[in-house]
Amino acid sequence: MxxxxxxxxxxxxxxxxxxxxxxxxxxxxxxxxxxxxxxxxxxxxxxxxxxxxxxxxxxxxxxxxxxxxxxxxxxxxxxxxxxxxxxxxxxxxxxxxxxxxxxxxxxxxxxxxxxxxxxxxxxxxxxxxxxxxxxxxxxxxxxxxxxxxxxxxxPVDSHRTHALELTDRYFDTDLSNLTVVYDAIHGSGRGITDELLESAGATVIRHRCDRDPTFGGNAPEPNPETLAELPGIVDAHDADLGIANDGDADRITVCTPDRGVLSGHLLFATIYEALLGDASVTGSAIRTVSTTFLIDRIADMHGTEVHEVPVGFKWIADGMATYNGLFGGEESGGFTIDGHIGTKDGVLVALLAAAVASSEPIDSRLDRLFETYGEIHADKVSVDCPDEQKDAVISSLEAELPDIVAGQSVVDTVSLDGYKLLLEDGSWILIRPSGTEPKMRLYAETPTSGRLESLLDAGSELIVAHREQEC
CATH class of the missing domain: 3.40.120.10 (Alpha-D-Glucose-1,6-Bisphosphate, subunit A, domain 3)
Incomplete structure (x- = not known):
């Protein structure tokens, strides 16, 4: 067994x-x-x-x-x-x-x-x-x-009623001024997320909202590659926002007219900052170790806290309960909010994101965020690694943690989940084993766009070197 x-x-x-x-x-x-x-x-x-x-x-x-x-x-x-x-x-x-x-x-x-x-x-x-x-x-x-x-x-109707009532607690749910392109990637969000948005008044343009068990031959993951057509469709319809779910719609990605497909880092920051923009709303953020420090800067400015947890939504749910969190999530697009269940919900958060965009375009919000808190540039890659070698790779890395990564000194290390190396210039990389595929995950964040590729290259080389040691 x-x-x-x-x-x-x-x-x-x-x-x-x-x-x-x-x-x-x-x-x-x-x-x-x-x-x-x-x-x-x-x-x-x-x-x-x-x-x-x-x-x-x-x-x-x-x-x-x-x-x-x-x-x-x-x-x-x-x-x-x-x-x-x-x-x-x-x-x-x-x-x-x-x-x-x-x-x-x-x-x-x-x-x-x-x-x-x-x-x-x-x-x-x-x-x-x-x-x-x-x-x-x-x-x-x-x-x-x-x-x-x-x-x-x-159970669709009861979830829809709950989503509308919960979102209305924080934002105006009249979306009659909003046009949204919804991309189901042929998954289970079709007829659910789009109809929720329509029930709040949004005009919805549907894309890939038919069932296809092969998801068009791709992984139903809402990343820039899978969503390559979405920015063009948003532009063609002069839409305010694009929204996509993954195959089982527990995750969400948004696409804006100016920036295209956004990372989960930026969506997290946008929604969390919008929540705290109401003086009557307060509460900590729960983020995974793989998620941006931009959340920490927003929380600090509003006099609240951030609690960092391992990757995996079970730890976000635990953190939300333990610390009375307001909003919790991860860079991969899974989020929940106070008053909801401890499960990531790409349907509910689609409504939250649309309500945020309805009151002020997300591109404008991000302009303000970067001006106030500083820019971030982040990405992740995967490196093949058999499941039976993952623990050995992490142990090997632990025994030989580098002092310098991509020309920057390592000033601190976080070992909540794999190893996160914090660098002198505010950048960081995280190396951890995937919990769902035979791969090692590498995440990187930097305040300078030109540094991102060198960080990912350096991290990938680290993984390969320690993987080869264990072969």
Whole structure:
């Protein structure tokens, strides 16, 4: 059973490992975890099961529903592929035992996976996923009279109502002055995020809002490469904003008329600064170690704090609860806000971003941010590294941390998640193992645009050198 392991976003695997047998064993692991570890009485607490737009997702969800119902749980199975956060919100809204979602999020089409959402709808922490892993086994056979029911449900309306009410707490949700291009990348945000924006009054131009299990042959990740057409469409329609979700719509990227596709760093800074612009609103920011220090400068100017956590939304959710956070997120485009569940939500945050843009264009906001707090230039790359070598690469790096990177002295080191090397000129690089793919991740930030490429080159060379040592 050791080949089924839960990482940053649940269990993910390529087609040869994402088999019906393995999916059913994961379902049994969750059923046993709920009954034996959590003490849930199956007849009292239903479980939701949902899925994304991938080719194998609907069948896998049906298999999970079958295993859970055979263990005595009543199962609420979504009536179509839906965004992960919409399903996650139904857990608290309907007081469910939890949810299982068949998704590989932004991974390439050849991947699929299963994510578990616990009863509090926070991203599952290692103590939960470790317990599930310990219970993974072939499905148990119970008498038919002890089986639960499987019924279809649609949680979209309740999530939409919540998103509108929560956004209205902070911003004006009348978007009648806004034209938005929405790009679903053929994923589960289609018909959900765009209709939420329309319900707030926005004019929505749809792009790639049809289901395609291959996502057009690309990974459904809303990065500049995947969204290469979006700036041109925004320009052609004289739109105020472009918005894109990843495959299961738990992440968001925005595109502005002047700057094109924005990084998650800049979207985080824009929304957080807009929230603090209301004198009645205050609260700390929770950001991952891979996310910009621009957030810290904004918080400091407004007399509040930033709490840095490891990469993985479970740590953001934990930080939001521990420190009464106002806004939490990561550079990869996952965010949540006070009053919402501890799960990243690209649907809700699309509405937040649109409300921010409706009151003042995001390009204008960023002009002010850079003038006030200084510019940032940031990017990330991935370097191939087999899963079995990741720990050794990090250990090797720890034993030989450099004193100089790209011509700048290392003045401090952060080891929350991998190694973040802080440099004398305010730049930094972070090297950490991916939790979802056989790769090492490299992140870099600098106040000077001309330095970014040299930082990424230097970091990549470090990774390759330590990887080769372990071969």
């Amino acid at each position: 050791s080949r089924i392991a839960f990482g940053t976003g649940g269990w993910r695997a390529t087609r040869e490992r994402f088999t019906d047998e393995n999916v059913r064993m994961v379902g049994q692991g969750v059923a046993t975890y709920l009954t034996e570890t959590q003490g849930v009485e199956p007849s009292e607490k239903p479980v939701a099961v949902g899925y994304d737009a991938r080719e194998t997702s609907a069948d896998a969800a049906a298999s999970l529903a079958d295993v859970l119902s055979s263990n005595g749980f009543d199962v609420l199975l979504t009536n179509r592929d839906l965004p992960t956060p919409v399903i996650a919100y139904s857990v608290v809204n309907r007081d469910l035992a939890g949810a299982l979602i068949v998704t590989a999020s932004h991974n390439p089409p050849e991947y699929n996976g299963v994510k578990f959402v616990p009863g509090d709808a926070k991203s599952a922490v290692p103590s939960i996923t470790d317990a599930i892993e310990a219970h993974i086994a072939p499905p148990k056979v119970f008498p038919e009279e002890k089986h639960g029911t499987v019924s279809r449900f649609n």
